[in-house]
Amino acid sequence: MKQKNDGPTLAGEGDTDYARYMRTEVLLDLQRRPEEVVHRDELLFQVAHQSTELWLKLAAAELTEAVARIDAGEPAPAELLLGRAILAVRLVTDQLEMLARLTPADFQALQPALGNGSGAESPGWRQTQAASRRLARAFVRYLAALEIDLVTLYSREPSDPVHRLAEAMVEWDDRVSLWRVHHYKLAVRVGSHGVIGTPGSPSGMLAKLIDHRFFPELWQARASHARGGPTGEACLA
Template identity: 50%
Template sequence: MSTSLPAVLPGPGSTDYARYMRTDVLLSLQRGTAERAHPDELLFQVVHQCAELWFKLIHHELGRALDHLAADQPSAAEQLVQRAVRCLALVTEQLHMLRHLHPAQFAAFRTELGNGSGFESPGWKGMREITTELDIAFSRLLSSLGVTPIDVYCGQPSDPLFRLAETLVSLDEQIALWRTEHYTIATRIIGHGVLGTRNTPIDSLTRLITHRRFPTLWEARTDLTEASPRGRQSRQAPR
């Protein structure tokens, strides 16, 4: 029979686990039973609060990747971007839980959100900002080496620049998948042709799905395709 060791870390909580993880604070951040307009508010809050934590980690990892890019260390940057991609995949996966939130259940507490909207998510805002910084930093690195994205893709897949470029594309792709899932869930819950909590048409989310955070890496694919023999034939074919 095991016995618990006494807590030695400072802070609130009866165990060192509680003190290090700050579980007392963490588990108090959701509305209590008496505060909820509907029991499913807890589902809604937990999914979104967990997403903010994952976005915080994503921002941290991509910030470290930026530091490695500044130090001309693409391999180290790639590993951290890979982590961010996996984190974002988990954020996307947890959105599936909201499929258990039915329209009438959400309508019962929707007014409790006030004018709050996912557009105001600090984690998502940080994601947009840091991917812009990454795009600039990667372009700056290529320029300093005198190569273009097409040069990178004409090189060996084992090359650190090639690997990093592909991982950035994977991040961009995962962002699009997150946006697609977000739109799908939103319309499943509140329907098409309606306004979100910010009075923004819910169907406007579809325009964001094709937005690219690393456009030059996608443009390189188009250029390579059009420069191929089949691509040249397609351009010359009569319409």
Template identity: 70%
Template sequence: MKHDHSPVLPGSGATDYARYMRTDTLLGLQRSPGEVIHRDELLFQVVHQSAELWLKLAAAELAEATARVAAGELLVAEALLVRAALAVQLITSEMEMLRYLSPVDFQAIQPALGKGSGAESPGWRQVQVASRQLGRAFDAQLAHRGVAAADLRPVDLSEPLHRLAEAMVEWDERVSLWRVRHYQVALRIGGHPPAGTPGSPANMLAKLAGHRFFPELWQARTQTTTDE
């Protein structure tokens, strides 16, 4: 008996996998061999385009976590934050691919980038907005429960509010590690002078590495260490 593997989904593509995943469009988003000015543009684009997809997912998880926090569903929000943090961990790991891009090669690619900068990443901007919204929802939940952020010490992790606070710290840390890796890559392949050098683009990257979305939760952990 012959099996009919012809696609049943609408859209372009020879198979249902291609149609659902939109692989024709996805794989056509990179510059073609006739357009590139350096072969490593493919490496550079794949790393950054895949990062945009993971950031899109992370922002969606954060948005849903925010809604769950507002509804008092803290354990569900925690699970969503864990997923968002893993997405950022993955884009941090994939930056290892850029270790194979030399400063000379990167300089050859730069004309193709125009004035583009990672600071213009739409995925990163969505993540920033979503993180701030999560922080506001969390603060509202604390106020509703009559709990101060300073009391959220990682002692009793059976309590959903404490577990969520830990997940938020984990998210903050994963974002910070990503920024640190970005900074190191900028030094390694971008040829930027290190932070502290006047006019170096690395100055802003180094400054952002210390930023926290939820500083009060970090302060609570510091207070715990001090008290003990």
């Protein structure tokens, strides 16, 4: 039996297997060094954004696996994977509260360190967007294979696996939208950007994206079903 005082068994850098597996020496060296820092809040800013990239990496991976499960005709596992992606974006949204601790003066002071960087350049978000679009196309293929359109989809029991998957997709859309709302509010509060409609305001672009949906036809179908009206064809891609 392995003793508690045994040394590390994994290859890599670090004094313990935990450090080697988690690559903590590399991870904790990814922030700017003290001699590089322009403003003390750069650490807060980098930690918040770097951890966001990690959560988005996970979200994109879960969405990608969900696409594979849908293509394999397995809606229930795909729904569970979407639940993970949804929670990842929820955590990303919650940690915006850390950035809200910055004052506009603090943010202006650290901006020179950012160069021309913008959150719109986030590789994690771009991967997540691409995975969401693939998810939409996979769902369309799946409905076509089952000969189900959106009219009959929302006529099914809520416990039906296909219905549950559709609702998970709607929840994913909603969670991303809430993230955008919080991001917009943060830009106004900390970035001192103008309100909606202010010419040249970066917050204006964020505001325009709040109502974007990856699966608009699903939203239309569920609303139309509630009203008892027609929903039309399934076309989510």
